[in-house]
Amino acid sequence: MKKYIYKLSPFFKETIWGWEKWALSCHENGYSFIENGEDNGKKIIDVIEDKNKFPILIKVIKADSVLSVQVHPDDAYSQKHENSSGKTECWYILEAKENASLILGIKKGLNKEELYKIVxxxxxxxxxxxxxxxxxxxxxxxSGTIHSIKGGIKLVEVQQNSDITYRLYDWGRGRKEHLKKALDVIDYEGKNKGGKIEKFKFIETPYFKIKKINVKEKYKDVSKNGFHSYIVVQGSGIIKCAENVVELNYEDTIYIPRETAYVIKGKMTLLKIAT
Incomplete structure (x- = not known):
């Protein structure tokens, strides 16, 4: 495996509520591409390890208006009904208007039958x-958490490599809803705790790890046990390994293969994503 830092060009998708960029994607519904070196123009899936089982998808999402009220299935349900992995995800807020808000969960005490009647x-x-x-x-x-992004928010989404979404409610916009499947997968009891985390620096889920890296001058690391990916959330600089150097600016996303030693220089904040 070549020890090379790949800079990525996203798959761009316009929606009725805004847009999203699939910054690191090996999903068939929208691949990201390499934009540097001899592999320039290739899909990232063409050079990664374990290309048939790549575990994550990284997006940048810009909501100008509210998304559907939705929920994602867990692995067991999704594999049975969709032949796909489930979808647990994390959001990091890049921009938010004053008093911006998200929908996260439903009022306590509801069950499947009650929620069906309410909908x-x-x-x-x-x-x-x-x-x-x-x-x-x-x-x-x-997975199982009812949620929606409201207008005036831009965020990074790190998620399992899945494109399965069940719409519970779409504000009267006429798109297809998935009431039966949504009601099947909702976590009514709140077993899988989700919510706001203040001043985080590290989080670990069963599917991926995210660490906030603040670089003031220099940061060194090695992708010992698997790939590393970074997305810049503030500032600019460079990252280099023995093979190449990549310039980094706001929202740039890179993929680093396993067993690659690298150094990041500059003044910036990045999210480091690994498994």
Whole structure:
């Protein structure tokens, strides 16, 4: 395996509520591409290890208006019904308007039958829970958690490598909803705790790890046990290994193969993603 730092060009997707960039994606619904070196123009999946089992997907999402109220299945349900992995995800807030908020969960005490009646009655908006967010906040959203991004927010999403979303409610916009499957997978009891984490520096889920790295001058590391990926959330600089040097600016995303020693220089904040 070549010890090379790959700079990525995202798959861009416009939506009715804004847009999203799939910054590191080996998913068939939207590949990211290499934009440096002799592999320039290739899909990132063409050079990675374990290309048939790549575990994560990294996105940048910009919401100009509210997304659907949605939920994602866990691995067991998704493998049975969708032939896919489930979808646990984490959000890091890049930008947020004043008093910005997210939908995260439903009011306590509801069960499947009660929520079905509420949705059919058109009263779901009165049972959604919201949290206020601001730049730098981190939110963990395990599978089974009802959620939605409201307008005026830009964020990084790190998730399992899945594109399975069940819409519970779409604000009357006429898109297909998935009521039965959504009701099947909701975590009504809140077993998988999600929510806002203040001033985080590290989080570990069963599927990926994220660490916030503040570089003032120099940061050294080695991808010993598997790939590393970084996305720049503030500032600029460079990253280099024995094979190459890559310039880094806001929202740039890179992939580093296993067993690669590297150094980051500059003044910037990055999210380091690994498994």
């Amino acid at each position: 059919k009655k058109g009263d779901i908006e009165n049972y959604l829970q919201e949290i206020n967010v601001s730049k730098g906040d981190f939110i963990y959203i395990p």
